Amino acid sequence: MNEIANRFNIDGGPVDFEPGQTILQAALAAGVFIPHLCAHPEFTPHGSCKLCTVTVNGRSGSACTIAAMPGMDVQSDTPELNSRRRVLLQMLFVEGHHFCPGCEKSGNCTLQALAYEMEMLTPHFAHFFPDRPVDASHPDVLLDLNRCVMCELCVRASRDFDGKNVFSLAGRGMASKIVVNSPTGLLGDSDLAVTDRAATICPVGAILPKRVGYKVPIGERLYDPIPISAQVGRLSGATAESGCCGCGSGASGGGCGATASATVAQKEA
Amino acid sequence: MSDLSEANLGALSAIVDKYRRQPTYLVQVLREVQDALDHIPPAAMAYVASALGVPIGQVEAVTAFYAFFHDRPMGRYRVLISDNITDRMLGSMALVEHMLNRLKLKLGEVSADGVVSVGLTSCTGMCDQGPAMLVNNRTITRLTPRRIDEICELIRAQVPLDDWPSFYFKVDDNIRRADMLLAAQWSPGEALRAATSLGPQGMIHELRLSNLRGRGGAGFTTAVKWEAARNAPGHGPNATRYVVCNADEGEPGTFKDRVLLQSYAGHVFEGMTIAGYAIGASRGFLYLRGEYTYLLQALEKHLADLRKMNLLGRSVCGVEGFDFDIEIHVGAGAYVCGEETALIESLEGKPGRPRIRPPFPVTHGYLGQPTVVNNVETLCKVLEIATHGGARYAGLGTKQSTGTKILSVSGDVDRPGLYEYPFGVRIAQVLEDCGARHPQAVQVSGAAGMCLSEREFGRRIAFEDVPTAGSFMVFGAQRDLFEVARNFTHFFAHESCGFCTPCRVGTTLVSNLMDKIAAGHGTQYEMNELNRLAGVIKGSAHCGLGTASCNAIVDTVQKFRPAYEKRLKAVDFEPAFDLDAALAKAREVTGRDDADAHLAQGMEQH
Numbered sequence: 115m116n117e118i119a120n121r122f123n124i125d126g127g128p129v130d131f132e133p134g135q136t137i138l139q140a141a142l143a144a145g146v147f148i149p150h151l152c153a154h155p156e157f158t159p160h161g162s163c164k165l166c167t168v169t170v171n172g173r174s175g176s177a178c179t180i181a182a183m184p185g186m187d188v189q190s191d192t193p194e195l196n197s198r199r200r201v202l203l204q205m206l207f208v209e210g211h212h213f214c215p216g217c218e219k220s221g222n223c224t225l226q227a228l229a230y231e232m233e234m235l236t237p238h239f240a241h242f243f244p245d246r247p248v249d250a251s252h253p254d255v256l257l258d259l260n261r262c263v264m265c266e267l268c269v270r271a272s273r274d275f276d277g278k279n280v281f282s283l284a285g286r287g288m289a290s291k292i293v294v295n296s297p298t299g300l301l302g303d304s305d306l307a308v309t310d311r312a313a314t315i316c317p318v319g320a321i322l323p324k325r326v327g328y329k330v331p332i333g334e335r336l337y338d339p340i341p342i343s344a345q346v347g348r349l350s351g352a353t354a355e356s357g358c359c360g361c362g363s364g365a366s367g368g369g370c371g372a373t374a375s376a377t378v379a380q381k382e383a
Numbered sequence: 384m385s386d387l388s389e390a391n392l393g394a395l396s397a398i399v400d401k402y403r404r405q406p407t408y409l410v411q412v413l414r415e416v417q418d419a420l421d422h423i424p425p426a427a428m429a430y431v432a433s434a435l436g437v438p439i440g441q442v443e444a445v446t447a448f449y450a451f452f453h454d455r456p457m458g459r460y461r462v463l464i465s466d467n468i469t470d471r472m473l474g475s476m477a478l479v480e481h482m483l484n485r486l487k488l489k490l491g492e493v494s495a496d497g498v499v500s501v502g503l504t505s506c507t508g509m510c511d512q513g514p515a516m517l518v519n520n521r522t523i524t525r526l527t528p529r530r531i532d533e534i535c536e537l538i539r540a541q542v543p544l545d546d547w548p549s550f551y552f553k554v555d556d557n558i559r560r561a562d563m564l565l566a567a568q569w570s571p572g573e574a575l576r577a578a579t580s581l582g583p584q585g586m587i588h589e590l591r592l593s594n595l596r597g598r599g600g601a602g603f604t605t606a607v608k609w610e611a612a613r614n615a616p617g618h619g620p621n622a623t624r625y626v627v628c629n630a631d632e633g634e635p636g637t638f639k640d641r642v643l644l645q646s647y648a649g650h651v652f653e654g655m656t657i658a659g660y661a662i663g664a665s666r667g668f669l670y671l672r673g674e675y676t677y678l679l680q681a682l683e684k685h686l687a688d689l690r691k692m693n694l695l696g697r698s699v700c701g702v703e704g705f706d707f708d709i710e711i712h713v714g715a716g717a718y719v720c721g722e723e724t725a726l727i728e729s730l731e732g733k734p735g736r737p738r739i740r741p742p743f744p745v746t747h748g749y750l751g752q753p754t755v756v757n758n759v760e761t762l763c764k765v766l767e768i769a770t771h772g773g774a775r776y777a778g779l780g781t782k783q784s785t786g787t788k789i790l791s792v793s794g795d796v797d798r799p800g801l802y803e804y805p806f807g808v809r810i811a812q813v814l815e816d817c818g819a820r821h822p823q824a825v826q827v828s829g830a831a832g833m834c835l836s837e838r839e840f841g842r843r844i845a846f847e848d849v850p851t852a853g854s855f856m857v858f859g860a861q862r863d864l865f866e867v868a869r870n871f872t873h874f875f876a877h878e879s880c881g882f883c884t885p886c887r888v889g890t891t892l893v894s895n896l897m898d899k900i901a902a903g904h905g906t907q908y909e910m911n912e913l914n915r916l917a918g919v920i921k922g923s924a925h926c927g928l929g930t931a932s933c934n935a936i937v938d939t940v941q942k943f944r945p946a947y948e949k950r951l952k953a954v955d956f957e958p959a960f961d962l963d964a965a966l967a968k969a970r971e972v973t974g975r976d977d978a979d980a981h982l983a984q985g986m987e988q989h
Contacts, residue, residue: 295439
C-alpha cells in the first residue's frame with residue numbers, strides 16, 4: 115500500500131508538510147511566502163488580520179489556522195487575493211495613525227513591509243482619525259496605540275510566554291483597543307519589564323523600547339535592503355530573529371535585551 | 384478612582400459569593416454589579432477581578448465588550464430605544480426625538496442631575512408590538528407619544544421601575560397560526576420518559592430518522608451534532624459534556640424564541656434534558672439574551688418546579704445515573720454571541736468573540752469539553768420526535784427540511800406575530816395569511832438574510848430554497864429599501880466584535896459609504912466601492928457576522944437599484960464634505976465673500 119504523501123500544492127507548486135502544521139507554517143518552512151501579520155511562529159495561531167487569507171480547494175480561509183492536509187489545492191499569490199490583501203492593509207492604515215516617514219519603527223515594521231510588498235500606493239479610504247492617547251508612563255517602554263493593528267501578539271506573548279497577562283483586547287467593533295492590566299490602566303503601573311517578550315513582539319510601532327529609536331538609521335533596517343517576501347526563513351522561525359524589537363540594531367544583530375529574550379524564545383518554542 | 388462605600392462593598396461581596404467566586408460567571412457577576420450600582424466603576428472592576436482571580440484587564444475587556452455594561456454613570460434610568468427597521472417603520476425615531484425634547488437631552492447624553500440617559504439599541508425582539516424600549520433592561524412595548532410623556536414623568540419623579548404601570552411591561556405572544564409545536568400541550572416528562580425508554584442510542588436513532596435540522600439558521604443536522612458530541616471523549620480530570628440552549632435571539636426581526644421561552648418553557652427545558660440524556664451530559668445552560676431579562680424570574684421558577692417533579696436533578700425521571708440540571712446565563716447586549724463559539728466564550732466569562740473552528744464545540748466546547756449548542760426551537764422539536772418517532776416527523780415538510788418552522792412576521796402587515804407552517808410554504812402564502820399591505824419586498828432571516836422582491840414571492844421557505852432563522856419582515860410599496868439596507872449596515876458596524884480586520888474596519892467603511900449616499904454625496908464611485916468592499920468582507924471575515932454583513936446591500940443594489948440611483952449625483956466622485964462650506968471660516972477670517980472666495984463642488988458646475 116502506498117501511503118498518502120504529506121504534500122499539497124500552493125499556486126501549483128508542491129509543498130511538503132509535517133502533520134500538525136498549518137498551511138502557513140508549511141509554506142514558510144518550504145520557502146513560500148504568504149503575507150501575514152498576526153501569525154508568529156512562537157505563538158498559537160490567531161486568524162484575526164486575515165492577510166494570509168488563501169483559497170483552499172475553492173474556499174476562502176486563513177492559512178495560519180487551517181491545518182495542512184494531503185492533496186490540498188491552495189491559491190495564494192493571485193491577483194485577486196493580493197488585491198484583497200491590499201484592501202485589508204488599507205483598512206489597517208486608515209483605522210489608526212500610521213505616519214511611516216516619521217515612525218521610529220520604520221524599516222522594521224511588518225505592516226509597512228507588507229504594504230510595500232503588496233504595492234499599496236495610497237490608503238485609499240478616508241482616515242478615521244481615532245483618538246488614542248499615548249501612554250508614556252513606563253520608564254523603559256512606550257505604548258502608542260495609534261499604530262496598533264489589534265494583532266494581539268502582545269496579549270499572547272504576555273500571557274503565554276511571560277506569564278504576566280499585561281495586555282488584553284477590550285471593547286468591540288471600532289471601539290476595540292488594547293488595555294493594560296494595572297489598577298490605573300497605565301503601563302507604568304503594570305509589571306511589564308523591557309526584557310519581556312511582550313515588550314518586543316509588536317510588529318508595528320505600538321510598543322517600543324525607549325531611548326534606542328534611531329540607533330540604526332532608517333534605510334539600513336530589517337526590511338530596507340531585503341523585502342519581507344525574501345525573508346521567509348526568518349518568518350518561519352527557522353533562523354534567529356534579528357529584527358528584534360525595532361530598537362534599530364536590525365540585521366547587524368545583538369545590542370538590545372529583546373534580541374536575547376527572542377533567542378531564548380526561539381529555543382524554547 | 385473612587386473607593387467603594389461599605390454598603391456597596393457588602394453588595395459586591397454578596398454577588399461574588401452567590402456565584403461562588405467562579406471566573407466563568409464574570410458576565411453574570413457584572414450584570415448584577417451594574418444592577419446594584421447603576422454602572423460598573425473601576426473600583427468595582429478591581430474588586431471583582433480580585434474576588435474571581437482574573438486579571439483586571441479581563442474585567443475591563445468584558446465590561447467594554449457588552450453594550451449593556453457601562454464603566455461610567457449612564458443615569459439611574461437607562462433608556463434604550465429599539466432601533467430595528469421595523470421599530471423605525473412604526474415611528475420610533477419621532478418618539479426618540481420627542482423623548483429627548485421632553486427630557487432636554489441629546490442622544491447618549493446623561494442628564495445633569497445624573498438621573499437619566501436615552502440611547503438606541505439593536506433589535507429588542509418586539510417587532511410585533513413595537514416600537515419598544517428597554518429601561519434598565521426591562522422591556523416596554525407599544526410606545527406612543529403619550530406613553531413617552533408618562534414615562535418622562537415617572538423618570539422625573541424618580542418612581543422605582545417596580546411601581547410603573549404593569550401594563551407597560553406586557554409582552555404578548557401573538558400566535559396567529561399554530562401547527563405541530565405551537566398547538567402542542569406540554570405534559571411534563573412525557574417526552575423525556577419516551578426518550579429514556581428508547582435509550583440514548585435509540586433517541587439519536589429516532590432523531591436521525593426525523594432528519595431534524597437546526598432552527599437557528601445554519602440548519603445543521605441535529606442527530607449528527609448529538610452523535611458527534613456523544614462519541615467525543617471528555618478532556619482532563621473534569622471530563623464531562625454540556626448542553627447549551629442558544630436563546631440569544633438577536634437577529635433583527637426574529638422573536639419566535641421569545642414566545643417559546645415565555646409560553647413553552649417546559650418544551651425547551653425538556654428538550655435540553657433529552658439532549659443531556661442522549662449525549663451523556665450532566666449540565667445544561669440556557670443562554671438568555673440580555674434583552675429578554677424580563678423572562679428570567681419565570682424561567683428560574685420553572686426550573687425549580689422541574690426539580691420538584693424530578694425532571695431535573697439527581698436520577699432524573701428515576702433513571703439511575705442520569706443526573707442533569709440546567710442553569711441560566713444572561714447575556715448583556717451582543718448580537719455576535721448568537722454565534723455558538725462566541726456564546727461559549729461568553730458563558731466562560733469572556734468577551735464574546737467567535738473562536739477558530741475547527742475544533743468545533745461538539746468536541747471542544749464549554750471549558751474545552753464536548754458541547755452541543757442548539758437553538759430554542761430545535762430543542763422544542765425534539766419532544767415531538769421523542770414522543771411520536773422520527774419516521775412520523777419526517778413525513779411533514781419537504782425532503783431536506785422536515786417538520787414545521789415558526790416565522791416571526793412583522794412590518795407592513797395587518798396581523799404581525801408568529802406563524803407556524805410545515806416547511807415548503809410559499810412566501811406568497813405567508814403574505815396572504817398575515818395581511819401584507821402592498822408588499823414590494825420581504826427580508827427573510829433578518830439583517831443577515833435575503834431580501835426577496837415581488838418576483839420571488841413564489842419561492843418556498845425551506846433549506847432547499849429560502850433558508851431562515853425565523854425572521855420575516857415585510858416592506859410595503861411606500862418603503863425605501865435603501866434605508867432598510869442602511870439600517871442593517873449600521874447594525875453590523877455596531878455589532879461587529881472587532882476581532883478581524885475586514886469586519887472591524889469594513890463594516891464601518893460600508894456604513895459610512897451608505898451615509899454618504901444618504902446625505903446626497905454619493906456617485907457611481909460609491910456604488911463601485913460598496914460592491915468591492917462587500918466582496919472583500921464576505922471573502923475574508925472570521926465568522927458569519929462579517930460574511931453576512933453585506934448581504935442586504937448586495938440584494939438591494941441588485942433588486943432595488945432605483946432606490947440607490949435616485950440619490951446619486953451625476954459626477955464621478957464627490958467628497959463626503961461640502962468644499963465650499965469648509966471655506967466658510969476662512970472667508971469669515973479674511974472678510975471676503977466675493978465669487979472667487981467660493982469653490983464650486985462637482986464637475987458639472989465648472
